Amino acid sequence: MTARFPLVALALLAPLLIAADKPVLVPDVSARQVQIRYSFSGAQLLLFGAIAYPGGRRPESPAAIAVVLRGPVQPILLREKQKIAGIWMNADSSRFRSAPSYYAVASSRPIRELVDDRTASIYELGVHNLQLSPGGGALPEKERHFEAGLLDLRRREGLYSQDPHGVEITDGILYRAVVTIPSQVPVGTYTAETFLIEPNPDPSKSGRVVAVATRDIEINKSGFERNVWLASRRHRFAYGIACVVLSLGLGWAAAVAFRRRF
Amino acid sequence: MHIYLPIAGQSVNAVFIILLGFGVGVLSGMFGIGGGFLTTPLLIFYGIPPTVAVASATTQITGASVSGAMVHMRRGGVDLKMAGVMSVGGLFGSLIGAVLFRMLQASGQIDVVISFLYVLILGWIGSIMLKDALVALGVVGGKQAQAGTARRNRWVASLPLRWRFYASGLYISPIAPLAIGFGAGVLTVLLGIGGGFIIVPAMIYLLGMPARVVIGTSLAMVLAVSAVTTMVHAVTTRAVDIVLAVLLLVGGVIGAQYGALLTLRIKPDMLRLALAIIILCVGFRMLLGLAWRPDEIFSIEYL
Numbered sequence: 001m002t003a004r005f006p007l008v009a010l011a012l013l014a015p016l017l018i019a020a021d022k023p024v025l026v027p028d029v030s031a032r033q034v035q036i037r038y039s040f041s042g043a044q045l046l047l048f049g050a051i052a053y054p055g056g057r058r059p060e061s062p063a064a065i066a067v068v069l070r071g072p073v074q075p076i077l078l079r080e081k082q083k084i085a086g087i088w089m090n091a092d093s094s095r096f097r098s099a100p101s102y103y104a105v106a107s108s109r110p111i112r113e114l115v116d117d118r119t120a121s122i123y124e125l126g127v128h129n130l131q132l133s134p135g136g137g138a139l140p141e142k143e144r145h146f147e148a149g150l151l152d153l154r155r156r157e158g159l160y161s162q163d164p165h166g167v168e169i170t171d172g173i174l175y176r177a178v179v180t181i182p183s184q185v186p187v188g189t190y191t192a193e194t195f196l197i198e199p200n201p202d203p204s205k206s207g208r209v210v211a212v213a214t215r216d217i218e219i220n221k222s223g224f225e226r227n228v229w230l231a232s233r234r235h236r237f238a239y240g241i242a243c244v245v246l247s248l249g250l251g252w253a254a255a256v257a258f259r260r261r262f
Numbered sequence: 263m264h265i266y267l268p269i270a271g272q273s274v275n276a277v278f279i280i281l282l283g284f285g286v287g288v289l290s291g292m293f294g295i296g297g298g299f300l301t302t303p304l305l306i307f308y309g310i311p312p313t314v315a316v317a318s319a320t321t322q323i324t325g326a327s328v329s330g331a332m333v334h335m336r337r338g339g340v341d342l343k344m345a346g347v348m349s350v351g352g353l354f355g356s357l358i359g360a361v362l363f364r365m366l367q368a369s370g371q372i373d374v375v376i377s378f379l380y381v382l383i384l385g386w387i388g389s390i391m392l393k394d395a396l397v398a399l400g401v402v403g404g405k406q407a408q409a410g411t412a413r414r415n416r417w418v419a420s421l422p423l424r425w426r427f428y429a430s431g432l433y434i435s436p437i438a439p440l441a442i443g444f445g446a447g448v449l450t451v452l453l454g455i456g457g458g459f460i461i462v463p464a465m466i467y468l469l470g471m472p473a474r475v476v477i478g479t480s481l482a483m484v485l486a487v488s489a490v491t492t493m494v495h496a497v498t499t500r501a502v503d504i505v506l507a508v509l510l511l512v513g514g515v516i517g518a519q520y521g522a523l524l525t526l527r528i529k530p531d532m533l534r535l536a537l538a539i540i541i542l543c544v545g546f547r548m549l550l551g552l553a554w555r556p557d558e559i560f561s562i563e564y565l
Contacts, residue, residue, distance in 0.1 A: 036266060037266065038265055038266055039264060039273075040273060041266070074565075075564075075565040076563065076565060077370075077564075077565055078560055078561070078563075079370045079560065079561050079562075080559055080560055081556060081558075081559050081560075081561070083555070087374065087378070087552045087553065088374075088552060088553070088554075088555065089371060090371060090373075090561070093370060149559065150560065150562075152560075153560045153561075153562065183264075183266060184272040184273075186271070221268060224268075225266055225268040226268075229269065232502070232504075233500065236496050237493070237496070237497060239496050239504070240492055240493040240496025240502065242504070243321050243492050243502050243504050243507060244492050244493065246321075246325075246504065246508065246511075247321050247324040247325035247489075247492070247511055248328055250325045250511045250512070250515050251324070251325035251326065251327070251515050252328050252329070253515070254516055254519055255328060255333075255515075255519070258329075258519040
């Protein structure tokens with residue numbers, strides 16, 4: 001603690017001087033592009049990298065790493081079913097303007113042990129710290145209820161996940177984490193963020209994020225899948241005609257093939 | 263083997279879907295039905311979004327009814343004028359159905375309405391068929407349905423503006439077949455069913471059409487209406503998954519041919535009994551889905 005104190009003081013007094021002295025993250029991902037093809041049934045991404053300490057000096061207390069992979073933000077309407085007259089039907093609903101379509105966080109130690117709630121929500125570390133921007137001026141109680149429902153639903157779909165021991169750090173320098181992407185993820189630009197967190201030696205106080213690095217990952221439908229999807233959006237009429245012709249053709253072909261056989 | 267469905271946005275087991283199509287195809291070949299009323303619920307149970315299931319099953323119905331319609335056409339079992347009139351009704355029905363579909367989607371009640379209509383229709387048709395089959399098999403007593411044109415509905419006969427339908431030997435107002443086609447069109451869009459199992463009794467009992475043209479005419483009409491409905495879905499809901507439809511079709515069209523062969527070997531009343539039980543089971547499963555607490559209380563709609 002006493003050895004650390006001058007450093008902290010220096011940091012407060014001369015941020016410019018320290019800036020050159022901060023550790024730097026050198027992150028990478030196993031694939032910059034994920035192509036969704038006909039056989040796509042999910043993917044595993046390896047998020048890895050190195051922590052470059054100034055002068056190669058490692059701190060005496062090991063730093064922690066948290067990696068976050070997040071998908072494009074989508075505005076959604078969440079509906080809740082209730083039993084009305086013996087039938088389960090959608091009754092209440094709530095809007096979320098900025099719910100990420102995919103969110104996975106992995107860390108070398110549980111996030112709760114590393115930073116306090118305020119820091120966690122600034123960096124959106126952890127599923128419960130996502131800024132979902134509920135809209136419509138609902139009661140806070142209802143908001144929380146719907147938020148919990150959304151988190152639970154997406155967790156079970158594998159779209160939101162949290163692994164408190166998912167990052168492996170080798171020799172305090174190299175880190176790696178494996179993140180699983182299910183097949184139903186939406187396409188778009190995903191960001192892989194890596195946070196270097198320096199835990200506070202006093203467990204009751206919050207650690208701080210000392211370095212952040214970001215990499216983009218493109219998840220695209222490719223080839224045939226992409227063309228089909230685009231055709232169904234851009235050339236609706238032609239796509240419909242193609243579907244009808246195809247089904248007529250297949251039905252006819254089967255009829256002809258079997259008439260010859262039997 | 264997993265295949266990614268570009269519109270549904272998820273991967274499915276291709277073998278499973280083809281087998282599902284095959285199974286439904288066998289049934290549709292055996293009973294002369296499109297089989298959409300089985301495909302759609304089974305796809306929904308499998309986890310395909312209801313909208314995509316309904317739209318893609320419609321495409322499958324078109325393919326499944328082609329070979330049947332071809333056979334009946336060759337035998338002269340299609341009243342083209344009647345099929346045309348009903349298809350026009352079906353066209354309007356599917357357009358109105360699409361508007362209804364959008365309204366229900368916006369209100370968030372589409373899933374409940376789909377399930378509820380299925381429970382009603384499957385329960386109704388299933389119990390009628392079960393009763394008929396049991397009576398025919400001599401398990402329970404009851405009057406056999408009377409044959410002949412005496413069944414013709416008085417309400418239909420009182421409609422103005424009569425046309426002659428030579429192939430059916432009828433002189434009735436086109437308003438009645440138009441209305442039947444309209445109803446079938448609405449149901450096709452909402453439920454992803456061809457409606458054959460509703461049109462056939464309606465044609466026999468309401469219009470009094472002779473049995474030899476009923477199946478062929480209903481197949482021709484289902485063909486036209488399901489093709490139009492595929493277009494309506496492609497343009498409005500954009501939920502037709504061509505990959506899913508092809509998987510269903512590959513199994514379905516082959517299954518339909520085997521089903522048609524099987525019909526010759528099994529006692530028809532046993533067939534009807536089997537179909538009635540299948541229909542009631544699917545209907546019961548749908549009812550449970552409505553009444554039991556669902557796995558997911560929350561559902562997401564993208565804005």
